[in-house]
Amino acid sequence: xxxxxxxxxxxxxxxxxxxxxxxxxxxxxxxxxxxxxxxxxxxxxxxxxxxxxxxxxxxxxxxxxxxxxxxxxxxxxxxxxxxxxxxxxxxxxxxxxxxxxxxxxxxxxxxxxxxxxxxxxxxxxxxxxxxxxxxxxxxxxxxxxxxxxxxxxxxxxxxxxxxxxxxxxxxxxxxxxxxxxxxxxxxxxxxxxxxxxxxxxxxxxxxxxxxxxxxxxxxxxxxxxxxxxxxxxxxxxxxxxxxxxxxxxxxxxxxxxxxxxxxxxxxxxxxxxxxxxxxxxxxxxxxxxxxxxxxxxxxxxxxxxxxxxxxxxxxxxxxxxxxxxxxxxxxxxxxxxxxxxxxxxxxxxxxxxxxxxxxxxxxxxxxxxxxxxxxxxxxxxxxxxxxxxxxxxxx
Amino acid sequence: xxxxxxxxxxxxxxxxxxxxxxxxxxxxxxxxxxxxxxxxxxxxxxxxxxxxxxxxxxxxxxxxxxxxxxxxxxxxxxxxxxxxxxxxxxxxxxxxxxxxxxxxxxxxxxxxxxxxxxxxxxxxxxxxxxxxxxxxxxxxxxxxxxxxxxxxxxxxxxxxxxxxxxxxxxxxxxxxxxxxxxxxxxxxxxxxxxxxxxxxxxxxxxxxxxxxxxxxxxxxxxxxxxxxxxxxxxxxxxxxxxxxxxxxxxxxxxxxxxxxxxxxxxxxxxxxxxxxxxxxxxxxxxxxxxxxxxxxxxxxxxxxxxxxxxxxxxxxxxxxxxxxxxxxxxxxxxxxxxxxxxxxxxxxxxxxxxxxxxxxxxxxxxxxxxxxxxxxxxxxxxxxxxxxxxxxxxx
Numbered sequence: 176x177x178x179x180x181x182x183x184x185x186x187x188x189x190x191x192x193x194x195x196x197x198x199x200x201x202x203x204x205x206x207x208x209x210x211x212x213x214x215x216x217x218x219x220x221x222x223x224x225x226x227x228x229x230x231x232x233x234x235x236x237x238x239x240x241x242x243x244x245x246x247x248x249x250x251x252x253x254x255x256x257x258x259x260x261x262x263x264x265x266x267x268x269x270x271x272x273x274x275x276x277x278x279x280x281x282x283x284x285x286x287x288x289x290x291x292x293x294x295x296x297x298x299x300x301x302x303x304x305x306x307x308x309x310x311x312x313x314x315x316x317x318x319x320x321x322x323x324x325x326x327x328x329x330x331x332x333x334x335x336x337x338x339x340x341x342x343x344x345x346x347x348x349x350x351x352x353x354x355x356x357x358x359x360x361x362x363x364x365x366x367x368x369x370x371x372x373x374x375x376x377x378x379x380x381x382x383x384x385x386x387x388x389x390x391x392x393x394x395x396x397x398x399x400x401x402x403x404x405x406x407x408x409x410x411x412x413x414x415x416x417x418x419x420x421x422x423x424x425x426x427x428x429x430x431x432x433x434x435x436x437x438x439x440x441x442x443x444x445x446x447x448x449x450x451x452x453x454x455x456x457x458x459x460x461x462x463x464x465x466x467x468x469x470x471x472x473x474x475x476x477x478x479x480x481x482x483x484x485x486x487x488x489x490x491x492x493x494x495x496x497x498x499x500x501x502x503x504x505x506x507x508x509x510x511x512x513x514x515x516x517x518x519x520x521x522x523x524x525x526x527x528x529x530x531x532x533x534x535x536x537x538x539x540x541x542x543x544x545x546x547x548x549x550x551x552x553x554x555x556x557x558x559x560x561x562x563x564x565x566x567x568x569x570x
Numbered sequence: 571x572x573x574x575x576x577x578x579x580x581x582x583x584x585x586x587x588x589x590x591x592x593x594x595x596x597x598x599x600x601x602x603x604x605x606x607x608x609x610x611x612x613x614x615x616x617x618x619x620x621x622x623x624x625x626x627x628x629x630x631x632x633x634x635x636x637x638x639x640x641x642x643x644x645x646x647x648x649x650x651x652x653x654x655x656x657x658x659x660x661x662x663x664x665x666x667x668x669x670x671x672x673x674x675x676x677x678x679x680x681x682x683x684x685x686x687x688x689x690x691x692x693x694x695x696x697x698x699x700x701x702x703x704x705x706x707x708x709x710x711x712x713x714x715x716x717x718x719x720x721x722x723x724x725x726x727x728x729x730x731x732x733x734x735x736x737x738x739x740x741x742x743x744x745x746x747x748x749x750x751x752x753x754x755x756x757x758x759x760x761x762x763x764x765x766x767x768x769x770x771x772x773x774x775x776x777x778x779x780x781x782x783x784x785x786x787x788x789x790x791x792x793x794x795x796x797x798x799x800x801x802x803x804x805x806x807x808x809x810x811x812x813x814x815x816x817x818x819x820x821x822x823x824x825x826x827x828x829x830x831x832x833x834x835x836x837x838x839x840x841x842x843x844x845x846x847x848x849x850x851x852x853x854x855x856x857x858x859x860x861x862x863x864x865x866x867x868x869x870x871x872x873x874x875x876x877x878x879x880x881x882x883x884x885x886x887x888x889x890x891x892x893x894x895x896x897x898x899x900x901x902x903x904x905x906x907x908x909x910x911x912x913x914x915x916x917x918x919x920x921x922x923x924x925x926x927x928x929x930x931x932x933x934x935x936x937x938x939x940x941x942x943x944x945x946x947x948x949x950x951x952x953x954x955x956x957x958x959x960x961x962x963x964x965x
Binding site for chain 1: 737785812816885
């Protein structure tokens with residue numbers, strides 16, 4: 176009979192600690208007896224692990240009165256995960272808006288803030304405004320900056336693994352910006368930077384319209400659509416972080432740019448901004464023939480780009496978000512065309528999180544990072560979101 | 571201190587057996603002492619496991635004279651993996667060709683056979699021809715049918731997990747055909763059916779141009795291009811097995827069909843077969859203006875479809891195979907256009923395996939299945955191809 180070879184005591188201790196913490200977080204509070212049952216560990220092991228977790232502030236003993244069945248004699252001690260032991264931020268840095276969400280270690284949102292920002296604001300000033308917004312948010316919530324355990328950021332562009340923006344044409348000064356490094360100076364905790372559409376995909380899977388779907392494409396439908404996708408519940412970034420950057424596709428067909436597509440005068444719409452586009456959509460709704468044609472052209476292009484994503488990836492569900500999703504009925508033409516041309520048409524749904532999608536996804540990425548630190552032991556747990564640690568101990 | 575909970579003796583025995591077998595397969599032959607060193611197991615455990623593997627025919631003792639250092643006194647016993655203990659088939663069932671590869675349990679090719687088949691041949695007859703071809707191949711190689719451990723099959727169409735063709739327009743009677751079930755009746759061993767482009771992607775990653783790349787798109791460039799992709803070294807099938815079926819994309823743009831694209835007369839080319847297409851390409855090479863324009867249109871469409879895949883997936887490498895790849899210089903225009911329009915252009919290469927790509931990939935899928943059975947213990951090994959079993963025992 177074999178034994179576990181190379182049995183490293185400190186590795187086993189860390190596995191046991193992760194298992195107990197995971198079980199505690201899944202419950203409101205638990206007794207030692209319950210933890211022994213759920214984890215399969217011995218009582219002395221659980222006791223030792225819980226003491227260690229109390230010492231580092233991640234677990235607290237609850238007052239015996241709080242819930243739980245009392246027995247005769249001394250009530251059983253109960254323990255809980257201290258979600259308040261740390262905090263997380265999810266930040267969106269967009270072309271027209273900055274926003275931030277603050278949560279505890281359990282991912283519960285404590286407060287949020289957002290502010291419009293002009294698309295012409297340079298990178299340094301944009302970052303300064305993010306810092307100001309976060310400082311106000313923390314002050315209002317009474318959370319110390321040193322309590323932050325991780326910060327997630329969603330922003331347009333192709334983002335490298337280290338948080339540098341490789342290419343980002345939507346924001347001035349964004350291409351080449353070491354965004355992660357710049358923000359790490361402010362926060363002194365891990366900062367995870369992600370493409371905005373990718374973050375939104377993660378958000379809809381976490382608490383939006385895609386909670387039941389592991390294979391999704393999120394289309395951030397603006398002037399130039401971007402997309403994020405999850406495959407088997409995991410973010411698909413692509414080899415160089417550029418997956419889903421479908422906006423360039425129309426260039427190949429030598430089709431018109433959005434400026435030309437949406438023109439009702441024959442001349443390109445410049446500057447092409449949301450107000451201009453909204454005006455064209457409004458005209459179309461009022462029955463203006465040229466505006467209707469322009470909107471049709473715009474939707475056809477969106478449908479084409481989304482179809483390309485769907486044919487390449489074969490997702491279960493396509494989620495449409497971004498401002499264009501709100502302007503007109505893009506959903507019905509999209510469903511119709513996908514059903515017509517895709518060999519296996521996916522479901523199509525509107526984003527449930529709307530404007531909060533990017534910051535919510537950024538928060539989830541920060542939470543993933545912290546959960547990875549708390550619950551993962553190298554080589555023993557898959558990277559899948561929300562998965563339990565080794566030895567399936569989920570109660 | 572914790573111990574492995576629920577220590578199931580038979581689970582541990584299976585893990586140990588998988589580890590020893592994996593170590594033996596990686597070496598030509600090995601002594602018990604070497605196995606003890608490599609696996610970290612105790613000598614009695616290794617002895618017990620090896621005896622068990624000899625009993626079921628997967629391991630043999632080699633003659634002491636075969637290689638190895640002799641010492642004074644009794645030479646150390648040496649053992650080897652019996653690759654000849656079973657056999658595998660990789661089969662291509664295409665519209666114009668059927669082909670089969672035979673290998674041993676180690677994946678070494680023993681023999682192969684291929685035969686042209688007309689695209690109009692009905693499904694039953696096509697399957698009958700496959701059976702005949704396989705019977706001849708087995709007879710020639712002196713391999714008994716009962717020695718087959720798994721059969722992989724690559725064929726056009728969207729293939730369900732159970733081996734049923736959900737949609738396959740390239741072959742008569744293919745849509746709805748329970749291909750896996752039909753072939754399991756002939757082979758009485760596991761039969762794994764996969765889309766042809768998916769199989770080809772697996773093949774190029776195994777022993778073709780993509781051995782160094784884990785994120786690839788294989789484009790099977792025919793009249794209607796199909797594609798297979800690997801993400802992180804694993805096949806991406808999509809939610810419904812339809813990923814990469816990019817051929818429908820041109821319909822969306824209301825662009826012309828291949829029949830019209832390749833016409834030099836203004837009338838659609840019918841029937842559009844390889845001979846007709848080859849003739850157009852030959853005319854173009856001879857300087858015919860209309861043929862050149864037709865070829866340009868055809869290549870533009872291919873470039874557009876591939877670009878859609880690349881923008882959606884962001885692979886490291888695009889491999890171009892299929893007959894269109896051989897007809898004209900598609901590589902250079904593809905590289906140029908991808909560099910122009912993709913935010914992060916991938917490398918582009920021609921298939922190295924050529925016509926053997928689909929059957930080779932089908933063989934690899936059969937090998938994966940058998941390796942999964944031999945080397946995997948539930949929940950302990952990732953599904954990644956070629957990965958060692960638990961406890962990193964690769965010598």
